[in-house]
Amino acid sequence: MRNYLFSAGLALLVAAASVSITATASPAFASEIKYVVNNVPITTGDIAHRAAFLKLQRKKGSAADEMIDQTLRVAEARRLGIRISDAQVNAAYQRFATTNKMQLKQLDGVMAQSGVSKEHFKEFIRAQMAWNQALSARYRSGEGGSVSEQDAVRRMLDKGGAKPSAMEYMLQQVIFVVPAAERSATLAKRKREADAMRARFNGCNTTREFAKGLIDVTVRDLGRVLAPQLPPDWAEQIKATKVGGATATRETDRGVEFIGICSSREVSDDKAAQMVFQSEGSNDKNSDELSKKYVEELRKKARIVER
Structure with missing residues (x-):
């Protein structure tokens, strides 16, 4: 878990x-x-x-x-x-x-x-x-004690630490849509289709071209996401996937999905400090x-x- x-x-x-x-x-x-x-x-x-x-x-x-x-x-x-x-x-x-x-x-x-x-x-x-x-x-x-970017940096520096860094990802989500009424009949087929597309994935620039000939496939650019902001269900897979690759496919309520990693970089700024501070805080007794x-x-x- x-x-x-x-x-x-x-x-x-x-x-x-x-x-x-x-x-x-x-x-x-x-x-x-x-x-x-x-x-x-x-x-x-x-x-x-x-x-x-x-x-x-x-x-x-x-x-x-x-x-x-x-x-x-x-x-x-x-x-x-x-x-x-x-x-x-x-x-x-x-x-x-x-x-x-x-x-x-x-x-x-x-x-x-x-x-x-x-x-x-x-x-x-x-x-x-x-x-x-x-x-x-x-x-x-x-509600849990969110702090401003400046406050987060100040608190960390007060404790004698350097300004923290965090990985920033550019992500793309691909969804093979499966309507609820058709789930039992088509989910396995859609899973095979998603696995096939995921195997061909070699970067975010060609995803929409691959999806053109497929029915009910949605491609979403998720933009830049800091590591502490990653969705819990996907975080570990995203962190383990190389740039230009894609996570394994997963069955969800929407259908079958995978996430492509367009790029990643380490950033050290006030926003990163705020997210790291809040991420650490959310794991304690608070x-x-x-x-x-x-x-x-x-x-x-x-x-x-x-x-």
Whole structure:
């Protein structure tokens, strides 16, 4: 999961994998509606799965409250236009298994035997990934202590450090559009087409020429993006890709995508200092405080009905 989750969330996942599970059948959970949060139902089954997850983590807390908070977070992320695809969740689930030296079947077994279920765990992953992006957006907007470019430079120099540098990328996004209604029928074909175009990619100047003969292909120039501003889902691939190359293709809600790296350079200016400062700040305890404050605000505005 790496950058997808804040440290607290990652610790929970690691704890979940470290617990020894005995081979017992998971209990059958009822599915009666217990709460309605802004018209979204939370069932007794959802709460029971979360209670099992808390037990697996050896963590105290209210399963009902956790499910209410998760529902509010997911809704807020959706309001902000944040969408985490099934492909992203499945990839994160696979990475988690690999990191903990487990086969997928083993991880599935841990989730099933503990009463959590892989479906519940995956939805937890999806919610954490979305919330991470929502928090990052809020932090950048100033709610998390955004500072001006000049203040960032001053603070770093006050600490005895030099003005920081950051990689600046010129990027191009290529989207093979797949309408939702046609996804099951055409996604595999579009993936092959995207892979073929990506293999021919040799710089951003020829992309639109390649795309001319293809149906429903969008090419977007993303402009210059500093490393701390890179989208979390793409950041690692972009950093690992050479100039003139393209990232691997990825299935998203829009279809199949890849990102071309037109150019990159190291810059050291006030804007870079501001982004580096805020990026470092978003990884400390301030993120937990911001998350707590954010959720409290959402709760105050929410309509939560107990059945």
